[in-house]
Amino acid sequence: MPVTDTAADALTRQDPEIAGIILAETRRQSAGLQLIAAENFASPAVLEALGSPLVNKYAEGYPGARHHGGCEVVDMAERVAVERARALFGAEHANVQPHSGSAAVLAAYAALLAPGDRVLAMGLREGGHLTHGSPANFSGRWFEFTGYGVRADTGLIDYDRVRELALDRRPRAIVCGSIAYPRHPDYARFREIADEVDALLIVDAAHPIGLVAGGAAPSPVPYADVVCATTHKVLRGPRGGMLLCGGRLGDRVDRAVFPFTQGGAQMHTVAAKAVAFGEAATPAFAAYVRQVVANARALAAGLAEQGLAVATGGTDTHLVVVDVTGLGLDGVRARGRLAAAGIVLDVCGLGHGASRGLRLGTAAVTTQGMREPEMARVAALTGAALRGDGDVARLREAVAELALAFPPYPALA
Incomplete structure (x- = not known):
């Protein structure tokens, strides 16, 4: 292998099947709204250390x-x-x-x-x-x-x-x-x-x-x-x-x-x-986590406006938990509707015998650079997907348009 080869070049030649899978996952992460609360986008420096x-x-x-x-x-x-x-x-x-x-x-x-x-x-x-x-x-x-x-x-x-x-x-x-x-x-x-x-x-x-x-x-x-x-x-x-x-x-x-x-x-x-x-340990990260919380609060408010019951009435953290039973859905069906529109999140328990609800997180979208105005748009898209408003393909295009405007790894966009 030539010493000038990048790791990506070597993988593409050596194992195009796995290289293709990695590319497909990179595109999936970039073209949808990643609202799983346990996920984020690691920095290029972190990725470099992992591949060292x-x-x-x-x-x-x-x-x-x-x-x-x-x-x-x-x-x-x-x-x-x-x-x-x-x-x-x-x-x-x-x-x-x-x-x-x-x-x-x-x-x-x-x-x-x-x-x-x-x-x-x-x-x-x-x-x-x-x-x-x-x-x-x-x-x-x-x-x-x-x-x-x-x-x-x-x-x-x-x-x-x-x-x-x-x-x-x-x-x-x-x-x-x-x-x-x-x-x-x-x-x-x-x-x-x-x-x-x-x-x-x-x-x-x-x-x-x-x-x-x-x-x-x-x-x-x-x-x-x-x-x-x-x-x-x-x-x-x-x-x-x-x-x-x-x-x-x-x-x-x-x-x-x-x-x-x-x-x-x-x-x-x-x-x-x-x-x-x-x-x-940097001031930039401190600003980032403050925005994560601000985005979560804005998302919670937006989801409430969409008719969803927000657990505890809001959030102090990156987490937003909502009950979708008011829309005639349980958590699993709701997650499926959102996935079809390119909005990825989790199901969680609500306690007291209630059906499962949805758990959303703002860490990843904040890393992408989204702020409160985008959270209002995310809430509106989420509400439309849950209600079944309009054509799913058109809704997925709107989700992708928003996500692709904030690429997590611009060099790969």
Whole structure:
């Protein structure tokens, strides 16, 4: 292969089938509205680190204590990632090796709990994650979970009920975190409840951690024993996880990641995490997350004008949750109608026996450069697709026109 070849050129010649699939996915991402709350567009610098020769290096263990030779250089990358994470979030200890958010939660449980321990977490129907006690997941098989929920009248966490359940169940740990809660949790209140029953507090901040990094959301770090997070979503880094904790738990957390739950670290991903942490420490990123929240609020208002019931009456975050039953739809049918129009989002639980609703996120479209006027247009297009107004092909063209005006990767447009 000539040294002047780009990676894309080499892939196109070597494996045109996979090169074509990558091109098709790039076009799909560019020509539709990407409103999945867990997704974002990683920066070109993050993508460059992910595709670097660091992918070749096996590096079981931690910097200065690897089980393989030749780790002197990749050790530097991990040290940079750890120090940047600690500085960004004000944490005494950080572990940047988890391969995913779920892997980070598994390691947190392994560090703090024993099989059979009682755990209190948000119920799955109210917005809890699979790792918060699903019987199909390791968490539900290994630990005894009790779910707390939200108030029927407001959709907000019922902290009095959380306390009642904690006093009754006496859990070893309380998990604070959700995949579909659009408001800031009261971390201080969770800490009070945990202390009252002598429980550990684990915060699953997979969704809000990017907002925390940019100063647009309160930090769980001063209150939690361990914070689990992802490095993609609003944080806009590579797909992966991380753990933050106090220094006294650092060794336990590290051992829970390696060797207990994972083998070798993915050093190209660790380096990409370092790039993302560096980007998140800039004023530009702080402005970005403020716009993410402003866009979410504008989108929520626009969807309400379209006749959709917005959970909790709005949002503090990048998340908007809506009930579509007023349009005679359930979440799955609604998602299908929107997908046909090129609007991609998720279904989520609404709690209290209600059918599933829709979960929208503004992180990706904000990365593209969209602002409040575009959110009004997104809401109008969403309403039209849900109501079945007009020809679907014409609606999809309107969606593509809006999306293509804000290419996520202009060099590839």
